[in-house]
Amino acid sequence: MKRQELMVAAIENGTVIDHIPSNKLFQVVSLLGLEHLKTAVMVGYNLPSAKMGLKSIIKVDGKYFSDEELNTLSVVAPNVTLCIIKDYEVVEKKCVTLPTTITGIVKCNNPKCITNNEPMQTRFVLTDAEAGTLQCQYCKKEQPLENVKLTSKISI
Amino acid sequence: MNPQRSFVTIADLSREKILYLIRMAEEFEAFPNRDLLKNRIVATLFFEPSTRTRLSFETAANRLGAKVIGFTDPKVTSSTKGETLKDTIMMVSNYADVIVMRHYLEGAAQYASEVSPVPVVNAGDGANQHPSQTMLDLYSIYKTQGRLDDLNILLVGDLKYGRTVHSLLMAMRHFNPTFHFIAPKELAMPEEYKVYCREHGIRYEEHEDFNADVIAKADILYMTRVQRERFTDLMEYERVKDVYILRAAMLNKARENMKILHPLPRVNEIAYDVDNDPHAYYFEQARNGLYARQAIISDVLGFTLEDVQNNKLQL
């Protein structure tokens, strides 16, 4: 294991989310609902990275996420890498893939959209995967993936 | 929950469905007064006022024997007390068999159709969609030309904000049209719709001049309002405001079958001397809205073309 990763304690079983752009760390925390977990979560913030300059890393002890949960990360941090840890060993490495339909995560940037005026979930479809274009399925306005805002979580 | 029965957007309708609704509208034009919807209740919820559209829908329902309930002034409803759209829709769906709604927010009809246990008809949702207008435009084109295929359609005026021209363009993709876009630079057809044309193999030409020669290409001349408030540069408005006015003298090279459409109300973009010209069709077009809306309401309530053909009982 690389030295810088050891700056954050190793975990016995769980999930490591690496290569998070540091400015997206708190969005990643919120997307996975880590603030509600009862298990240990270790966060390394602004670690030096050869590839990225500064990166962040999260290690979640005793917790595995579904692919669906992990894929929501692709909306803010498409290049994160995931390691599944069992008995201190990496048993699986994964990347995240952008889902074609994104429900309840992205905020529509059209103030006249019904989704910004009603307690409801948003729904976007990836209309152009290459350009990263999302289309709101309510007002039909398109927006680029790179500057999406996230909805404040609502329960329905 | 039955969103597939609702009528929310024109963009998803197939060629077959459009032609089917046109055939149904033809039946209603032949016999507009019937008892097809007796014992049915149609709710018209107008969260923003639109007298023209509301009268057309309510007449359509009344002429089919339905009863109409609803509101037109948002100030009298609970939405000003903070009631959500969902709660209003759930309340009304206890009483009505179909909800016709107009809303100032974009996507409101789509959302209503997802939460409503009864079908929803979109009578306009902000700047987004106004599909019953498009249906009556299509019916008017079909009626005057005898077909929807292979037509030359001139779109004139405000092509940037005019949702009727955008919806018409998308609905016509099934019918091999050639469009001519005629607009001042500031109100030109947005790039996303030109991309849409290219992706769907729709031919189009762009013109800035509006004269007898370009009108001579048209089977349909679709006029829209050029509104002062759409311009950021008022000098530009002053320069173009009279350029996109249709006058009778500009019709001397027009094809015999050519008809002039306009979603109404007009301001000054069609001179009054055009009204008596045989090419003028905008008043009949508005009446076609009645038959198109009779077809839409009947269809979302589950009545088929056959049901309509078998129901000739006059009220």
Ligand SMILES: [Zn+2]
């Ligand atoms: Zn939206």
